[in-house]
Amino acid sequence: MSAQNLEVLDHTVQLTHEWVNELRERIDWPSSRDALRLMRAVLTEVRDHIPHEEVAQLSAQMPLLIRGMFFEGWRPAITPLTDRSAEHFIKAIEARVGQVDGYRGREDIAAVFATIGNRVSDGELRQVRHALPPAIRDFWPTDTLGGD
Template sequence: MSDRTIHIFTHHAEEAQHWVNALCEDLDWPSDKRGYHLLRGVLHALRDWLSPEELADFSAQLPVLVRGVLFEGWNPAALPVTDRSREDFFDRVRAECAEDLPDYPDGEVAAVFRLIDRHISAGEARQVRGALRKTLQGLWPTH
């Protein structure tokens, strides 16, 4: 039993690391720490933008550890947020990334959206994209 448990945990860790590595490759970043911060920041901003129902649907399609990152520090009583401008979204992401992002991180946020889009169903991607303000929808890939 312990061998199987260790394998399962290892698999989930490798899957989450793959997400971070893919993001860093897409952005040509050498630091997986920086990529992790960006992924976490965008996931937290998305989490706070989505309704609880949509958040549940979205999270069900994420790998276990990525889902854990999504829900880290979650306060459902304060959601969804009411300040939902593009700049508010970027501010939330920047708060998680410290000095890692430029003033207008369109390309970085778009890279995370592309990563997520590659790993969730097309229907779920449309729903999440549709929950965003139009100014952010343009950063999410369309098919």
């Protein structure tokens, strides 16, 4: 038991570390901080490209800390975004990630999708993927979708 009797916080910290460590291993980056920044950038771009109902359903399967980052700065009145191109998606992620040695663009974005695919139910993954514009949907590794 936690010394502060706040097991929910201990649990979300543990789950967040699991998500970040899985991504860090997939992309082979030494920095958990950079991996978390990449995950956050991709998740917030996904959030801004899907309908609000899907945003809520996806977030319900995230650890509390990741869910907080997912919603931080969200402006529902301007989402889903009207610019739904892959180029805009990539540039927005790159602007949030900043200068990270070894960043490989699409490959690392796909690694975030694969990590999400390992952590979120197949049904929700299919719904989110189908809500994304086709140009962005193509980033999602199809082998993470359980028969999609």
